[in-house]
Amino acid sequence: MGHSSPPPVTISLDHLPPSRRTGFRGFMHKLNQQRALVWMSVPFLIWLFIFKYLPIWGWTIAFQDFKPARKLLDQQWVGLKHFHFLFQDEHFLRVMRNTLAMSFINLVLGFVTAITLAILLNELRQIMFKRVVQTVSYLPHFISWVVAASIISTALSADGGIINEVLMWLGLIKEPILWLGEGSYFWGILGASEVWKNVGWNTIIYLAAMTMIDPSQYEAAEMDGAGRFQRIWHVTLPGLKPVFIILLIMNIGNLLESGFEPQYLLGNGMNVDYSENLDIFVLKYGIQMGNFSLSIAAGMFKTVVSFILLFSANHIAKRLGEERLF
C-alpha cells in the first residue's frame, strides 16, 4: 500500500478562519453567522432569566424584617440579624448534623444499592424475570411520601406491625420495639425507607449506561478467559465510572437537601433530636411563625454551601483526571 504524500499546507493571514478574529467585530461576525442558533436560544434565556435569576432578587428579604404586602422601601432593614439567629441557635448545630448525616447515608446507600441491583439485573439472562423485578422495584418510587410514611409507620408499629411480628417470630426480640420512638434508629429507618422507595428508579440510569458498553469488550474479556465476576469487575464497573462520577458530583452539590417529607411525616417528639433537619427547622421557625426572612436566610446559606460543595467536587474530579460536570 503506497502512501500519497499530503499536499503542502500554506498558512496565509488572509485566510484565517473568521472565528479567530478577535475583538467586538469578531464577536458580531460570529453572532451573525450563527444567528439562527442564537434566536432559537433566546426563549430559553428568557425562561432562565425569569425563573432562575429574577427570584434571586428575593434574597434581599433575608436582610429585612420582612412583612408581606409592604413596599420595598417600607421594609425595615436589619442587616445580618436573621443570620445571627440562625447560626447562634443551639438547635442549629444539631440540625446541621442531622441534615448532613441523613444526606450522607442516603448518598452512600443510594449508590451502593442501585449499582448492585443494576449489575445483578444486567447479569440476568431470563428477560421476563428481569422485567418483573425491575417493575416491582421501581413501583414504590411513584407512591407519594404521605402514603409511604403511613405504610412505614404501620409496618413499624408496636402493636401488630409486621417488622415487630417477624422479629418476634424469629425470636430476635422479646417484646415489640417502638421503632419510631427511639431517636438513634431514625437515620437507619430513613435510609432503609429511601432505598426501598428509590432503588429501582435509581438503577435505570446505570442500566442505560451498561447498554452503552461495547459488547466486544465482554467478548474480548471472555476470550482472555475472564469469568463472570472478572467481567463485572474489569468491564462493567469501569464502564459505569463516568456516569457514577457525574452523579456523585451532582449529589454532593445537594448534600444539604436531605429531603423534607419523610422526616416531617415520620418525625415526632421522641426522635426529634435525630429527625429534625434544616428544612423542618426552617418550616418551624420561619414559615410557621411568619418569619419569611429567616427562611430566606437559611435558603441562601444552603445555596452558598451547595455551590461550594459542587465546585470543590468538580475540581477534585478534574484534578484526578476523571469525568466532570463542567
Place this chain on the structure above:
Amino acid sequence: MTSKRFGIITLVMVMMASMIAACSGSSGKEPASGDSKEKVTFTYFNATAGRDINTNETRIGKILEDQTGVNWKLEHLVGDSNTKIGTFIASNDYPDVIVPDGTIDKLLDAGAFIPLNDLIDKYGPNIKRVYGPYYNLMKAEDGNIYFLPLSAVVGDYLPAPNLEQGAFWVQRRVLKEAGYPKIKTLDEYLALIRNYAKKHADEGLTGYLALTTQDRFYALTNAPMHLAGYPNDGGTIIDMKTHRATDYGDMEITKRYLKELNQLNVEGLFDKSSFVDNYDQYLAKLTSGKVLGFFDYRWQAGQALNNLQEASKQSGNDDMEYIGLPVVYDQNIKDQYIDPSSFVNNRGIGITVSAKDPVRIIKFFDNLLTDENQILSNWGIKGETYDVDKKGRFYRTEEQIKQTGQDAFRESFGFKYFEYSWPRYGSGSTLPDGNSVGPGRQPEVARMSYTEGDKKLLKVYGVESFSQMFSAPDERPWYPAWSIPIAQGSTAQLFQQKKGDLQRKYFPRLVLSAPEQFDAIWNEYTTEFNKLDVKAYEELITKEVAKKIENPGKK
C-alpha cells in the same frame, strides 16, 4: 471578549427586567356592583379540613343563591394551615373570603383583610344588630373591624345539653361493670380503669391513650390545667383573684399528671404508641373499642365518638361508647371543663384585599344574619328537617334527627357548610320566640336524640343532660385566654414555639422513663424550660387579661 459578551447579556437582562416591571402593577380593581342579583361566584377558603364544593349544589346554598345571586366556591384546608396561609400571603393573592381559624394573626399582620366599618354602616343593618354589642372587642388597634367573629350571642344565652368541651372519657362498659360509681378525682378515675383492665387482662385492652401528634399536642399538655380546675385558657392558667397568668408547663400540676401517666406505663396500661401515632391511627384506636379511657376535647375525638354512637344505635349496645367525666385532682377542686360564655375575638371570617366585590359579599353576610336565614342554616326547612308544635316550639322527629345526624345528608343539604364558619348567631343564641338557634341546644331535640343507653346513664347519675354532670362555669370575662393575639415575630411567639419543641421532646421521655429516673428528667426539663423567656409570655397574657376585664363585651 468574555467581558463584552457579559456586557451584552447584562444589557439584555436589564431590558427584560424593565419589560416585566412595566407589565406588572397594572391590574386595577373591577368596579363594584351593588344591587344586582346577577349570578356570581365568589371564592371562600376555610382553614379546617372538609370537602370542596359549590354552595349552590346544596339545598341551603341554593336557597341563598336564589335570594342573593351569590354562589360560593368553597375550598378547605389540606395539610398544615400555617403553610397554606403563608403561601397566600407570600403571593399576596387571596380568595374573596377567608376563615383562617388559628392563623388569623398572620393575615391581619399582612394586611390581607379590608376594613369593614364603612361597609357595615352602609349595607349591614343586621350585622350591626348582631355584632354591635361586641364592637369594642372586635376593633383592631387602629379602630377598624377586619373580620366578623363567629360567637356573637343573640338573645338569651342557652347552655349546651351535650358535652362540647374536653373531658376525661371512659368507656361505658367500664362504668357499668363497676356499678356506676360517682367519679370525681383522677385517682378514682384511674382506679376504675385499672380494675377493669385487671379483670379483662387477656382481651388486649389499652388502659389509657394520649393524642400527641403535630398540632394536636395540646391534648396532652392541656389536661393538667383541667385537672387543677381551670377552663381551657391555653398555655396559661389565670388566677381568679390576682388575674395573673401563669404558664403551668413547669408547675406541679403538670408534673403530677405526667407522673400518673408514667405509673400507668409501668403497669402496662398506657399505650406507648401514643407518642408516635398520627391522628388517623389515634381515631382508629378509639373506634376499635379497645381503649378504656383518654383525655381529649369533644370536637377533636368527635369523628371516633360519632362513629361509635352510630354503631351503638344500630346494634343497641352502647358498651363501647364513651362518656365524658369532669375529673379533677382532689375532692375540693371545682371542675371547670365547660366554657364560660365568651366572645372569641381571634376567630372569624374576613373579606380579603383580593375580593372583587366587597359590597355584594357584605350584603350576602348581612342577609345571612336574619332570623329566617339563621333558622334555615341551623334547622333547615320546615316540614322536612324540623317541625313546629302548637306552642311554636321547634322540634325534630326521630326520623329527622337520624337524617340530620348523618354526615352525607349534612353535606348534601348544606348544614355542614353553613352551620358554623359564616357570620352567624353565636352558639347558645336564642330566637325572639325562645327557640334555640342551634337545634343541638333545643331541649326537645336533645331529649329526643338520646338512646336508651343514654337515658339509663342519665337516670343513674340523676341528671337531665350530659353537661349537667359538670359544674357550671364561673364568670371569666377574659375567657378564653388562648384567643389573645400574639404578634408575629414577638418574643412571646418565639417562646411558645420553643416551649412546644421542648415539651414534645421531654414529655414522651417523662412518661416512658423508668420511675426512678422521672425526677432527674423532670429537673432537666424545668432547667431547660426556665431558660426560655416565659416571663414575656406570661406578662403579655396578664396584660391582655386585664384589658379584657376592663373592657368586656355585652355581658
